[in-house]
Amino acid sequence: MSKVYLAGPEVFFANGNELIEQKKDIARHYGFTPVASVEEDDFPSGKFESGMFISTLNERLMKSADFIIANLTPFRGISADVGTVFELGFMCALGRPVFGYSNDPRDYDERAANDYYVGAIKPVDGLLRAPDGQMVEDHEMADNLMIDGGIIARGGQVIRPNAGARLANDDTSMFESCLAAARDYFAMRA
Template structure:
């Protein structure tokens, strides 16, 4: 049975444990074993940096055990995907794992910016600090878009349907 590492900012939600259980259950429905980061056992009575290191090492080990990574790439705390999730995708891709992402929409990344947040220049757009906004017709930064096998417009289960 192939193992799927479930990446995404879902771990920060109030109902993160329940979400994880549901995602793992959905994996089982499609014949996969789901690996959810919050299933790792970490001693939270330690010093904060030690807790952080233990979480990091446990997640790295879980990614190494996985055959596939499915990542929630929806925007989180801004216009980009969660930075931890992005790192997990890059690490998994570097290990040669199959990496898939899902997003609510596959619209062009530049559409994350409102009319009052992007400014047209000669053939490109910039943000309010005059930094160029990439426009490669991907829904996310090109480094993620080009490193994942596929980005699905939809939910976690939509990815499982596509790969099962």
């Protein structure tokens, strides 16, 4: 049974542990063995030391996993959680299959225009530019091109709602679509 590393910002949510356990149950329903970062009791007590401990633990969990599903829903801003993105890059370099999803239907440039620069982006010489002259990526992708590109180049998918409002953090439908895509991916290669 393939082992899936569940990456995402859930660890920061108020109901994070419940949500992670729920996602693990769903992953098992799709035939996978889930692993995810955990809050354990035997962490070192120091702030810095516990950070290093969790980082090392997560890298070890990733190496033990066959593939990753990354929750790329924007977190505290217009892009995915950076911890999740680190893990996605890590698994790409290991050559493991990678899948991602976002509960937000919008492309990166739409979020930048509406949620960060608030309507002030304009096309200049074929590129989108903000008032400060900064360029805004416009590759019809969910997030930075390294994220979408890394996933798609490896035969994975970045799954999002077709349109409409951003789904709630505890809506697992995009996650389930990712699991279905992963199941198909492995079935085709079995």
